[in-house]
Amino acid sequence: MNFDLDEDQSLFKATVERFVQGCDVQARLRARKLPGGLDRARWSEMAEAGLIAMAAAEADGGLGASETDCALVAQALGQGLAMEPWLECGFLPARLLAGSPHLEGVIDGSVLAAVAFAETGRRYALDAKHVQAHAGAGGTVLRGEKTFVLSGGAAELFIVSANLDGATVLYAVPRDTAGLDIKPYPIVDGSLAATITFRDVAVGEPLAASLASCIDEAMVMAIAEMVGTAHRLFDDTLAYVKAREQFGQPIGRFQVIQHRMVDAYSRVEQMQSALYRVLLVPEKERLAHICGIKALVSDDAIWTAQQAVQLHGGMGTTDDLGIGHGLKRILLLSKLFADPASAMAAYAKVA
Amino acid sequence: MDIAFTDEDLAFRDEVRAFLDEKLNPRLREGSAQTPSVFTEPDITREWQAILNEKGWLATSWPKEDGGPGWSVVQKYLFEKECAIAGAPSVPILGLKLVGPVICRFGTPAQKAHFLPRILSGEDYWCQGYSEPGSGSDLASLKTRAERVGDKYIVNGSKIWTTHAHHANWIFALVRTNPEAKKQEGISFLLIPMEQPGVTVNPIMTMANDHEVNATFFDNAESDASNLIGEEGQGWTIAKFLLENERGGGCAAPGLLAQLDRIEDYARAEPSGVNGPMIHDAGFAQRLARLRLEAQAFEVTELRILAEMIKGRPAGPQTSLVKLVSSNLRQSIQMLSVDLFGYEGLQLPTARPLYGNMAPEPIGSNEAQVAMPTYLNGRAYTIFGGSDEVQKTIIAKQVLGL
């Protein structure tokens, strides 16, 4: 038994730590004002560092990193409060585009890919219904609408789930394809999601990957990023209650604050262990297990983030500290692919 | 024991209902519902203020001789309850509910004659300058200095979290007039005009993208000595009066219950994506039910306080719980609303306002659009006006004798 990082893992972690250096709140607010709400230079940097390639198989020109390696990167990105949509535009597309010619541009960072999996009125359902793939003599076209396409405001390529004769399949659709109507809107982490309407959008062959299994892996990454983010908010809050003085002493001297910090510490450690469990323990019902751990970690991460806000007082409620940005990213991740209630319900059914 | 209102009170309630029905136009209702920040913006509150002022129903917490409607505590409660149920906007509370009653109670006849009518008419818009960067929970450590020079005070220092200072032309501030005196005793309550070179207001954005609070700086700012309320050194006593005036006789539960009703309506329409609408989702329905029970119990807590006030008895120790219970309940309701709307609850518009012609188009319903910014701004409820931790310490000491 051993929970130490191996050499590759330490390297990945160090790479991320270098990458997130200097990514302070001011840089973040500046980047959100750029077209698409994203700093493309930093995205290229991230790609050059191999952080997208790691999620693709070696046969596909990637680095073929393990799930644990990827999760450690997700955690480090969370710990660094990175604003790059690595999970939704890096990791997930790299998995979904396995074997596709579109993969290369995604890996080298020249193409930003967004995944269109959500549909209006279908909550967290992942089978496609509202976008239909119609196969005709002249080829296949997509019709319908997707919503909550993360970073859809910035992406050049969409990976769209569609219903083809009752089955959910995936298509790669470049942004400039005729018949796409993209409406961007701002969401909680400051990025631009989009609602996309497809009007007889011509597509090629479906992708080989399965949406469901790639989403399982992405959920693990969401867990890892939440764990990292919660760690960071805990660390920042611990430093704050040691430094902030009221009534002539650091607020960390008040017993209620001490106990609250111990509660947060205990939850963060539990979250870390839950992540290791999902990574290291083989489970028969792996998907359900991932759901259960995502529900648990989401609840604890939200609690920790809310306490971080509370213990920062007025400062915690502003957009000027990483605290609020961490809370907002956690809120998004906690609902990504399933919210805590639906994830826990899925787990309880098999547990 | 009896929980009913008298027939007379019910007749008053009906009169208020009819008035609200007639006067609450769609713009006011929309402005009130689509406000994600803690305070409603002045363009909405001032329009409503003018309507109430015309009717004489504006300064509900002022004595009749100063321009209040002369209502009983029950009438005041019923008015606030009906306003909450009808979704009426708030009025600018910093002037009407905070500094107004202070001027009524401690002001000289000249101060009353000058300031009170201008609060009623809306000519003056007020903000509150208590907190400082180094003095939040420990308010008595405040450092902003006001020095008497001739017939003026010269003010230096900085205040923070000044809500709506960017709209205000006056600030009521706690300032230190005597640096030698013991902490509380050196503090005075001073009114300071905002429109002068010595006052600078810098915006602070909330994590929901709202500009509600500010940092306000005083650099040799001036105020006439006649703008001091009470005596020098009496500031702490006045500040405590203001706080106590705000507590007790509260009417938060009806608004919370109305919000739960709205959530329920939306839950009847919101698809669960699995089977039927969200209201059929057992987990969701139970959370909603639980919060409704808590809000209903809290409504009775508020009525118990009201009953004491009707009898003219000092309000009981339950008063100390009101802020604690209501702010936590409010935050849970705000979270429930975010959760109801699934991915649509994650939208966070950057443009403001969210009402009127310029409002950004919502993804889904209007309610879904305000859910997240309301939740994010709502984190402040357990922080301002005495944080949860500070409230609990006070209750532990003063109520429980620990």
Ligand SMILES: Cc1cc2nc3c(=O)[nH]c(=O)nc-3n(C[C@H](O)[C@H](O)[C@H](O)COP(=O)(O)OP(=O)(O)OC[C@H]3O[C@@H](n4cnc5c(N)ncnc54)[C@H](O)[C@@H]3O)c2cc1C
């Ligand atoms: C949206 C908003 C609007 C506001 N509007 C105004 C306004 O208009 N005018 C104005 O003057 N002020 C305003 N405030 C300020 C507000 O009253 C202060 O934020 C509040 O008093 C807390 O002070 P602080 O932010 O400095 O936090 P701190 O006092 O630094 O507290 C930080 C944390 O430590 C805890 N803590 C502090 N002391 C103790 C203790 N003894 N025991 C246990 N825990 C403790 C607190 O509970 C909190 O969790 C506003 C604040 C907000 C967020």
